Every structure is written in C-alpha cells, then in structure tokens.
Amino acid sequence: ERVMTQSPATLSVSPGERATLSCWASQSVKNNLAWFQQKPGQAPRLLIYDVSTRATGIPARFSGSGSGTGFTLTISSLQSEDFAVYYCQQYNNWPLTFGGGTKVEIK
Amino acid sequence: EVQLVDSGGNLVQPGGSLRLSCAASGLSFSNSAMSWVRQAPGKGLEWVSAISGSGVDTYYADSVEGRFTISRDNSRSTLHLQMNNLRAEDTAIYYCAKRFHDNGGAFDVWGQGTLVTVSS
Numbered sequence: 001e002r003v004m005t006q007s008p009a010t011l012s013v014s015p016g017e018r019a020t021l022s023c024w025a026s027q028s029v030k031n032n033l034a035w036f037q038q039k040p041g042q043a044p045r046l047l048i049y050d051v052s053t054r055a056t057g058i059p060a061r062f063s064g065s066g067s068g069t070g071f072t073l074t075i076s077s078l079q080s081e082d083f084a085v086y087y088c089q090q091y092n093n094w095p096l097t098f099g100g101g102t103k104v105e106i107k
Numbered sequence: 108e109v110q111l112v113d114s115g116g117n118l119v120q121p122g123g124s125l126r127l128s129c130a131a132s133g134l135s136f137s138n139s140a141m142s143w144v145r146q147a148p149g150k151g152l153e154w155v156s157a158i159s160g161s162g163v164d165t166y167y168a169d170s171v172e173g174r175f176t177i178s179r180d181n182s183r184s185t186l187h188l189q190m191n192n193l194r195a196e197d198t199a200i201y202y203c204a205k206r207f208h209d210n211g212g213a214f215d216v217w218g219q220g221t222l223v224t225v226s227s
Contacts, residue, residue: 034213036152043202043220044144044152049213087152091206091213095168096142096154 002027002090006099012107019075021102023088028068032092035064035073038101039084047086048073078104109133109216111203116221123193123225129186129203129218136184137161140206142214143177143188145199145223155201156188160209171197193225 003026013019023033031051036044046055048064051071061076075082083106088099115127129141142157156177157166165177176189186203200222204214 032211036214038152043217044214045217046213046215049207049215055213055215089152089154089213091211094157094166096157098152098154101151 001095002029002093002097004088004090004097004099006086006088006102008102009100010103010105012105013078014107015080016077017107019078019082019104021073021075021086021104023066023071023073023099025069025071025090029090029092031067032090033064033066033071034089034091035062036087036089037082037084038087044087075104109205111205111216111218113201113203113218113221116201116223118224118226119193120227121194121225124189124191125193125223127188127190127201127203127221127223131184131186131205134184134205134216136179137181138209140209140211141177141179141186142204142206143186144202144204144214144217145197146202146220147196147199150199153199157206158186190223193223195225197223198225199223 005024007022035048038044052064085101085103110132112130143155158177174192178187200220202220203218205216206212
C-alpha cells in the first residue's frame with residue numbers, strides 16, 4: 001500500500017500570502033497524484049490532477065508540482081475562500097490512498 | 108451538467124445491513140469507473156471500493172473486504188454499495204465519485220454524500 005503523508009497538519013497563513021503544502025508517497029506513484037479541497041459540510045472538490053494539471057474552473061493561483069514520491073501544492077496568494085482542508089491522493093496503485101490532510105487556516 | 112446524487116444512509120445497529128445508491132446524470136455512465144469514498148466524523152478521506160464501467164472489475168479496501176459489495180446498473184445509471192455486518196467504525200459520510208477514465212484517473216466528480224451511522 002502506498003502511504004501518503006501530508007505536512008504540515010495545519011498551516012496558518014494571512015490572506016494574500018503564499019501557502020505551500022507538501023505530500024509524500026511511501027513509494028513512487030509516478031505522476032498519478034491529485035489534490036482536493038474540502039470545506040466544512042461539503043464534498044471534496046478536485047483542484048489538481050496528474051501532479052500539475054488544474055481541473056476545470058480552478059483559478060491559476062493553485063499550482064502543483066513534484067514527481068515520484070514528493071509533491072507540492074502551492075496557493076500563490078490566499079483568498080478568503082481558500083481557507084479549507086486540502087488532501088492529496090494517489091491513483092497509481094490499489095488501494096487508492098489519501099493523505100491525512102492539511103488544514104489551511106487564517107493567521 | 109454532470110451530477111451524482113447519493114442516498115440510502117441511515118442509522119443501523121451493529122451487525123446490520125444497508126444499501127447505498129448513487130444516481131448519475133449528464134455523463135456516459137457505462138464508460139465511467141466509479142468509487143465509494145468515506146469520511147468518518149472529523150477524520151480524513153478513505154477510499155472504500157471501486158468498479159469498472161462494465162462492472163466486471165471490482166476492488167475493495169481491506170477494511171471492508173468480504174462485508175461490502177459494490178455493483179452498478181448501467182441501464183439506470185446507478186451505483187450501489189451493499190454493506191453487511193456493519194461495525195461502529197463504518198460510521199461515516201459515504202461519497203460516490205467518478206474517475207476521469209474507465210481505466211483510471213483522478214476523482215473529478217463527487218456526490219454530496221450520505222451519512223451512515225452504526226450504533227445501538
């Protein structure tokens with residue numbers, strides 16, 4: 001099983017600042033890595049797939065990078081609507097696995 | 108517009124059974140690989156089960172193998188999850204999710220979720 005580890009667990013950021021979230025895989029997942037955003041009471045929303053491709057309607061301030069076992073989600077300038085929990089997920093191997101999440105909160 | 112609507116969640120006693128459904132619209136359902144993902148209260152996301160577009164291939168997390176059965180009715184664009192021998196640790200919001208391709212890809216569309224509570 002590919003274990004996905006996210007850091008930090010909580011990230012305190014001021015609006016307008018840059019946020020950098022990390023995700024590590026216990027073994028290579030190639031480029032089969034996605035990022036999701038989840039707000040309270042809502043279903044997850046796909047932000048990034050295949051490491052760096054933004055999903056439909058996702059603003060350009062969201063970007064993804066990395067390869068193999070180490071990945072990063074960057075939010076270039078945090079807006080009020082970006083404060084949420086973010087999950088990475090690998091879809092290279094069964095079972096499909098998610099990271100534990102990073103909560104981005106207002107500083 | 109592509110839409111998934113989850114239903115069937117309820118309060119059930121330990122050892123009981125429940126059948127969840129996910130109604131799809133606005134997509135070529137038979138060409139879409141589907142999954143169930145759950146989220147226990149206050150916890151993260153956990154993939155539960157997956158099924159190919161044809162329904163031939165199915166996959167399960169170890170935590171539900173032998174107790175849960177995923178199926179689909181492509182004529183009705185509906186996905187199901189039959190849950191038997193339920194445990195307290197199965198308490199969660201269950202989401203159905205569609206994958207980009209029949210042979211893989213990220214989850215690009217999610218249902219709104221349905222709450223399953225296992226308690227006496």
